[in-house]
Amino acid sequence: MRRARRTDPLTGISPAQLSALSVLMSGPKTLGELAAAEQVRPPTMSRLVSEMERAGVARKVTDRDDGRVVRVHATAKGLRALERGRAMRIEAIERLVADLDGGDLGTLDRAVAVIEDMLGTRAAPWRSRPKPK
Amino acid sequence: MRRARRTDPLTGISPAQLSALSVLMSGPKTLGELAAAEQVRPPTMSRLVSEMERAGVARKVTDRDDGRVVRVHATAKGLRALERGRAMRIEAIERLVADLDGGDLGTLDRAVAVIEDMLGTRAAPWRSRPKPK
DNA sequence: GCAATTAGTTAGCCTTGCTAACTAATATCA
DNA sequence: TGATATTAGTTAGCAAGGCTAACTAATTGC
Numbered sequence: 001m002r003r004a005r006r007t008d009p010l011t012g013i014s015p016a017q018l019s020a021l022s023v024l025m026s027g028p029k030t031l032g033e034l035a036a037a038e039q040v041r042p043p044t045m046s047r048l049v050s051e052m053e054r055a056g057v058a059r060k061v062t063d064r065d066d067g068r069v070v071r072v073h074a075t076a077k078g079l080r081a082l083e084r085g086r087a088m089r090i091e092a093i094e095r096l097v098a099d100l101d102g103g104d105l106g107t108l109d110r111a112v113a114v115i116e117d118m119l120g121t122r123a124a125p126w127r128s129r130p131k132p133k
Numbered sequence: 134m135r136r137a138r139r140t141d142p143l144t145g146i147s148p149a150q151l152s153a154l155s156v157l158m159s160g161p162k163t164l165g166e167l168a169a170a171e172q173v174r175p176p177t178m179s180r181l182v183s184e185m186e187r188a189g190v191a192r193k194v195t196d197r198d199d200g201r202v203v204r205v206h207a208t209a210k211g212l213r214a215l216e217r218g219r220a221m222r223i224e225a226i227e228r229l230v231a232d233l234d235g236g237d238l239g240t241l242d243r244a245v246a247v248i249e250d251m252l253g254t255r256a257a258p259w260r261s262r263p264k265p266k
Numbered sequence: 267g268c269a270a271t272t273a274g275t276t277a278g279c280c281t282t283g284c285t286a287a288c289t290a291a292t293a294t295c296a
Numbered sequence: 297t298g299a300t301a302t303t304a305g306t307t308a309g310c311a312a313g314g315c316t317a318a319c320t321a322a323t324t325g326c
Contacts (some may be wrong), residue, residue, distance in 0.1 A: 043284075044283055050306090066291075097251065107247050118230065148313095149313060173313085174316085176315075179274060200273095202272095
């Protein structure tokens with residue numbers, strides 16, 4: 001992913017924004033939840049979300065019942081950008097793993113499962129799973 | 134490593150500096166070599182090395198035969214700091230993997246070997262290898 | 267010996283992290 | 297009920313660590 005990330009700027013959206021968008025893919029989040037999910041402090045996320053709103057990839061909506069909370073939504077444009085970024089990441093990774101044999105792929109797949117379990121995350125929504133064929 | 138990195142500041146040396154130091158552990162490198170090894174542009178490494186010299190963890194030596202090239206050496210202080218950082222990273226990772234069983238550890242070890250081979254790197258000098266017991 | 271190339275540096279910008287201090291809204295409780 | 301706490305987010309300002317463009321100095325080559 002460190003290598004794949006270098007290709008992201010082509011979408012015109014920064015890596016941090018794409019990462020936050022990927023969290024919003026599963027539905028709106030409050031700013032604080034988003035900061036926690038991205039392991040970042042609230043001020044950092046506040047600024048990032050403001051930039052995302054200016055870029056048209058996210059929307060801030062103040063909660064009706066509690067005027068303090070801000071709910072962040074991804075826009076259609078944001079989801080499209082995410083999809084483009086995702087496609088580029090997947091392509092980059094596919095090029096990397098293209099020459100591996102089935103055994104090595106199986107090893108990587110099992111290792112990913114071990115790590116997800118270890119960290120208690122299932123944090124990557126773009127994670128490719130073995131497709132039932 | 135992303136999580137482990139957060140504990141590094143305790144050494145008083147930045148993550149980028151520790152990473153560069155780890156490359157120097159195997160001997161002096163020219164500034165350009167160091168930049169390439171760290172996948173960074175020369176100006177970035179130039180500034181980083183200057184800061185490292187100010188911090189007393191590295192030394193710049195101009196080549197006698199070619200006055201353009203600068204050779205970067207780690208100092209004893211730098212190596213000690215690296216060692217402390219390494220110990221903290223290893224501890225952090227050990228805490229993470231502490232609850233895994235032997236099979237899962239084997240899976241991770243095989244996956245690391247697959248990835249090293251795939252990327253053509255053996256880039257982590259602090260990499261723990263199965264010890265002949 | 268002059269032009270081209272090469273290694274590094276300087277200047278200036280951007281992104282993305284942080285803390286401290288603030289505002290506004292809600293919750294608590296005497 | 298009204299003063300005080302707490303909570304969610306924002307603003308301001310700083311630092312690290314990336315980048316490109318443009319420069320200097322040294323070496324190479326014709």
